[in-house]
Amino acid sequence: xxxxxxxxxxxxxxxxxxxxxxxxxxxxxxxxxxxxxxxxxxxxxxxxxxxxxxxxxxxxxxxxxxxxxxxxxxxxxxxxxxxxxxxxxxxxxxxxxxxxxxxxxxxxxxxxxxxxxxxxxxxxxxxxxxxxxxxxxxxxxxxxxxxxxxxxxxxxxxxxxxxxxxxxxxxxxxxxxxxxxxxxxxxxxxxxxxxxxxxxxxxxxxxxxxxxxxxxxxxxxxxxxxxxxxxxxxxxxxxxxxxxxxxxxxxxxxxxxxxxxxxxxxxxxxxxxxxxxxxxxxxxxxxxxxxxxxxxxxxxxxxxxxxxxxxxxxxxxxxxxxxxxxxxxxxxxxxxxxxxxxxxxxxxxxxxxxxxxxxxxxxxxxxxxxxxxxxxxxxxxxxxxxxxxxxxx
Amino acid sequence: xxxxxxxxxxxxxxxxxxxxxxxxxxxxxxxxxxxxxxxxxxxxxxxxxxxxxxxxxxxxxxxxxxxxxxxxxxxxxxxxxxxxxxxxxxxxxxxxxxxxxxxxxxxxxxxxxxxxxxxxxxxxxxxxxxxxxxxxxxxxxxxxxxxxxxxxxxxxxxxxxxxxxxxxxxxxxxxxxxxxxxxxxxxxxxxxxxxxxxxxxxxxxxxxxxxxxxxxxxxxxxxxxxxxxxxxxxxxxxxxxxxxxxxxxxxxxxxxxxx
Ligand SMILES: Cc1ncc(COP(=O)(O)O)c(C=O)c1O
Numbered sequence: 001x002x003x004x005x006x007x008x009x010x011x012x013x014x015x016x017x018x019x020x021x022x023x024x025x026x027x028x029x030x031x032x033x034x035x036x037x038x039x040x041x042x043x044x045x046x047x048x049x050x051x052x053x054x055x056x057x058x059x060x061x062x063x064x065x066x067x068x069x070x071x072x073x074x075x076x077x078x079x080x081x082x083x084x085x086x087x088x089x090x091x092x093x094x095x096x097x098x099x100x101x102x103x104x105x106x107x108x109x110x111x112x113x114x115x116x117x118x119x120x121x122x123x124x125x126x127x128x129x130x131x132x133x134x135x136x137x138x139x140x141x142x143x144x145x146x147x148x149x150x151x152x153x154x155x156x157x158x159x160x161x162x163x164x165x166x167x168x169x170x171x172x173x174x175x176x177x178x179x180x181x182x183x184x185x186x187x188x189x190x191x192x193x194x195x196x197x198x199x200x201x202x203x204x205x206x207x208x209x210x211x212x213x214x215x216x217x218x219x220x221x222x223x224x225x226x227x228x229x230x231x232x233x234x235x236x237x238x239x240x241x242x243x244x245x246x247x248x249x250x251x252x253x254x255x256x257x258x259x260x261x262x263x264x265x266x267x268x269x270x271x272x273x274x275x276x277x278x279x280x281x282x283x284x285x286x287x288x289x290x291x292x293x294x295x296x297x298x299x300x301x302x303x304x305x306x307x308x309x310x311x312x313x314x315x316x317x318x319x320x321x322x323x324x325x326x327x328x329x330x331x332x333x334x335x336x337x338x339x340x341x342x343x344x345x346x347x348x349x350x351x352x353x354x355x356x357x358x359x360x361x362x363x364x365x366x367x368x369x370x371x372x373x374x375x376x377x378x379x380x381x382x383x384x385x386x387x388x389x390x391x392x393x
Numbered sequence: 394x395x396x397x398x399x400x401x402x403x404x405x406x407x408x409x410x411x412x413x414x415x416x417x418x419x420x421x422x423x424x425x426x427x428x429x430x431x432x433x434x435x436x437x438x439x440x441x442x443x444x445x446x447x448x449x450x451x452x453x454x455x456x457x458x459x460x461x462x463x464x465x466x467x468x469x470x471x472x473x474x475x476x477x478x479x480x481x482x483x484x485x486x487x488x489x490x491x492x493x494x495x496x497x498x499x500x501x502x503x504x505x506x507x508x509x510x511x512x513x514x515x516x517x518x519x520x521x522x523x524x525x526x527x528x529x530x531x532x533x534x535x536x537x538x539x540x541x542x543x544x545x546x547x548x549x550x551x552x553x554x555x556x557x558x559x560x561x562x563x564x565x566x567x568x569x570x571x572x573x574x575x576x577x578x579x580x581x582x583x584x585x586x587x588x589x590x591x592x593x594x595x596x597x598x599x600x601x602x603x604x605x606x607x608x609x610x611x612x613x614x615x616x617x618x619x620x621x622x623x624x625x626x627x628x629x630x631x632x633x634x635x636x637x638x639x640x641x642x643x644x645x646x647x648x649x650x651x652x
């Protein structure tokens with residue numbers, strides 16, 4: 001089975017570049033040049049060096065002893081939360097800003113939900129001295145206030161998107177409109193494995209450092225490169241794509257993505273796109289979407305601002321369709337329990353998004369010999385207000 | 394013969410095409426708006442199918458789309474409303490919208506419905522040329538529908554030729570690098586682009602759209618193309634409180650006194 005993108009930009013029947021003519025020159029340029037750029041010696045040198053010396057990679061692979069005891073199995077945590085800026089998002093923004101520079105762009109735009117991608121983008125823009133504009137849904141500006149302040153301190157302009165449900169989808173619409181209106185000097189740093197080809201492939205490649213490290217770290221710690229199972233949360237799906245990437249062809253490794261079920265998959269307040277969605281085109285690619293019979297996009301809901309997206313990257317649609325990966329879901333309530341559990345068993349406060357991956361532990365069968373790696377995509381600092389409100393500390 | 398071709402055969406300049414969003418301002422305004430536009434002498438009408446996430450549109454059309462959807466507009470509803478339109482209207486009618494609602498309706502079924510009610514062409518900004526040619530062209534042609542492609546100031550010569558080759562009705566020249574309605578007035582940069590395209594030797598006729606909002610911008614566009622398309626400015630006028638017939642007639646008069 002082939003899980004890589006094909007020449008036309010599709011993973012099986014998913015993906016493509018359904019872009020308006022106004023975006024064609026930029027997307028064609030990127031499509032024609034991204035592979036040559038990211039495979040060049042110069043790029044690789046700079047990328048690897050920044051990941052190591054700036055972002056703090058490799059991120060540790062940590063054997064979670066007390067969590068393992070509780071679930072009577074062997075659970076490792078891939079600590080993306082320990083990266084600079086607190087999540088996996090920095091892997092991608094370092095890669096894309098280097099591409100933007102090679103293309104001679106001077107103005108950077110980005111969308112953000114939880115603010116982690118916006119923060120990671122504002123950070124690399126400060127590092128490279130480039131102008132940065134971050135679009136963020138007005139609701140998310142409220143609920144992720146600490147990240148908004150950090151972005152502003154880093155010199156980014158944060159523009160509040162007031163259309164639609166005022167969350168991640170609307171921020172993405174605004175970023176695309178900005179690019180249409182500023183096609184010459186601007187580069188759009190997309191925050192997940194979504195958008196028109198070649199973004200899903202490019203972002204997956206930048207995030208693939210997660211599974212690349214997992215292989216040698218596991219080999220070092222347990223004497224084999226392959227775990228039995230990898231679990232990651234999926235919003236657009238970039239941390240999951242990175243955690244799965246080098247294991248896609250290792251069919252013996254079970255891959256599990258966890259979607260945000262919000263208040264439950266039988267309610268209208270949910271973001272479980274693969275569980276509830278149907279195929280369609282949003283943000284220039286064909287994938288699963290939450291939509292009405294008329295093809296209007298349904299506004300999603302999740303307690304976590306990074307997962308309430310009504311689509312999913314086309315790679316994941318393909319992995320689901322082919323059965324290579326399984327997609328489970330976790331509700332807000334399960335997620336809060338899981339976050340508290342990790343905090344009190346291991347002394348690690350995870351991001352709400354990452355807690356979705358932890359929340360399925362009670363729902364799956366784990367045996368004592370098995371090794372499971374859970375990708376902790378980010379840390380919980382940005383979610384403290386939500387946690388405090390629910391736990392009442 | 395397709396009504397779009399007939400129009401361009403009979404009229405070579407100052408063609409006025411008007412866009413509005415179906416189901417706006419009221420759900421059942423779709424047909425009355427078309428009829429009033431015809432009464433006031435416009436040459437071609439683009440009926441917008443509202444979409445929840447119109448990335449190529451500026452605030453005015455985003456707003457009208459939202460209202461139309463809240464009013465209960467849908468593709469099914471639109472075909473219902475247009476069922477008898479050809480009993481009262483003979484100018485060319487085009488549907489304009491995003492690809493996802495078309496896919497959900499079913500591309501075949503959608504094109505057949507277009508033929509049944511008497512639609513002459515489609516403008517689907519997020520349907521790329523390559524996908525159109527591979528998957529849609531045959532279905533469009535069977536149903537006598539012209540696919541109208543956009544070009545922009547950034548479109549390369551090579552791509553212009555390919556788009557010209559693939560086009561059969563007219564070419565939609567986006568007036569600047571922008572979403573709909575975004576930029577006011579005319580710049581020198583635009584006129585250089587208009588000039589380049591008018592001398593390029595395209596085989597298809599051209600209409601200029603995006604940012605055409607006044608008699609002056611309309612007149613200027615007509616100097617470089619067969620006519621122009623007005624969208625956001627008309628939708629804005631539809632949003633005012635006057636009776637519908639007055640809104641439409643006043644608006645058309647301000648744009649093109651001698652249409
Ligand atoms: C910590 C964290 N994890 C996960 C996500 C979801 O994104 P993705 O599915 O692309 O990894 C986000 C997005 O904001 C995030 O901040």
